[in-house]
Amino acid sequence: MPELPEAETIRKQLVPFLSGACVVSQRTGPYPKIFLSGIPDLAGWKFSDPGRTGKVLIFSMASPGGEPGVLLTRLGMSGQWTVSDPQNPLNSHTHLTFLLKTRDREILLSYRDPRRFGRLEWQADKSLSGILQTTGPDILEVQARYFEESVHASQRSIRTILLDQKIVSGIGNIYVSEILFEAGIHPDKKGSRITKAEALRILESSRTVLTRAVERGGSSIHSFKDAHGEAGENQIHLKVYGLDGLPCQICKKPILKKESGGRSSYFCPLCQSKRKKPSA
Numbered sequence: 202m203p204e205l206p207e208a209e210t211i212r213k214q215l216v217p218f219l220s221g222a223c224v225v226s227q228r229t230g231p232y233p234k235i236f237l238s239g240i241p242d243l244a245g246w247k248f249s250d251p252g253r254t255g256k257v258l259i260f261s262m263a264s265p266g267g268e269p270g271v272l273l274t275r276l277g278m279s280g281q282w283t284v285s286d287p288q289n290p291l292n293s294h295t296h297l298t299f300l301l302k303t304r305d306r307e308i309l310l311s312y313r314d315p316r317r318f319g320r321l322e323w324q325a326d327k328s329l330s331g332i333l334q335t336t337g338p339d340i341l342e343v344q345a346r347y348f349e350e351s352v353h354a355s356q357r358s359i360r361t362i363l364l365d366q367k368i369v370s371g372i373g374n375i376y377v378s379e380i381l382f383e384a385g386i387h388p389d390k391k392g393s394r395i396t397k398a399e400a401l402r403i404l405e406s407s408r409t410v411l412t413r414a415v416e417r418g419g420s421s422i423h424s425f426k427d428a429h430g431e432a433g434e435n436q437i438h439l440k441v442y443g444l445d446g447l448p449c450q451i452c453k454k455p456i457l458k459k460e461s462g463g464r465s466s467y468f469c470p471l472c473q474s475k476r477k478k479p480s481a
């Protein structure tokens with residue numbers, strides 16, 4: 202499922218197509234009501250540089266009269282925005298398409314989502330919308346003090362805290378395992394027992410793991426495809442996710458897999474030992 206690196210990969214790839222592009226026409230697919238929330242007819246509206254916070258893509262737009270509006274996308278399990286030639290046939294499971302006029306040609310921008318857990322939302326004013334109301338600060342931009350305090354105040358496991366998008370946004374099932382392995386912290390350790398040094402190490406590991414994944418175009422584990430329909434490359438560099446039974450790259454102990462709440466957690470029982478003393 203798309204997490205921060207996958208959303209950022211799509212955002213970066215859309216910049217050269219969307220900036221200044223004008224909507225000629227739009228079409229909705231067969232299942233619009235499920236997740237297209239209040240999107241008006243945007244013919245004549247112009248896109249500016251797409252933004253992102255956590256896993257949410259933010260398309261800022263302006264009407265022909267200059268009024269602002271924002272199209273927000275939570276990609277869910279299998280959501281993807283792609284750009285293509287208007288002559289090409291549409292993929293199945295395409296729910297919304299915009300025919301766009303860029304400086305030199307027309308392109309098609311399509312939202313596809315086979316599993317339909319994603320959500321698109323239109324926001325006409327500056328008030329926080331449903332999606333952004335439940336989206337905390339981006340993990341790559343969060344202030345260290347807020348992060349430490351939020352972690353410390355919780356009796357939940359550090360893994361559950363990092364997955365809670367209201368506290369900090371961008372991390373999902375793949376990268377939570379990778380980040381905690383990088384930081385050498387057991388996924389079940391309670392937030393209240395995470396020291397200040399450990400909290401800072403988690404932030405640093407998040408930066409390292411997520412930035413590298415963005416450079417590799419994201420991880421294509423289940424279905425992720427970028428804005429050109431291509432797979433990412435980060436999946437071959439994962440160190441624990443999906444690697445249960447294989448030797449840890451550091452200590453050679455087998456990686457363990459633990460199921461909790463329908464999600465799988467992967468970790469090294471030695472490098473991420475609960476009793477491990479935090480290194481300064």
Ligand SMILES: [Zn+2]
Pocket residue numbers: 449450451452453454469470471472473
């Ligand atoms: Zn290990």
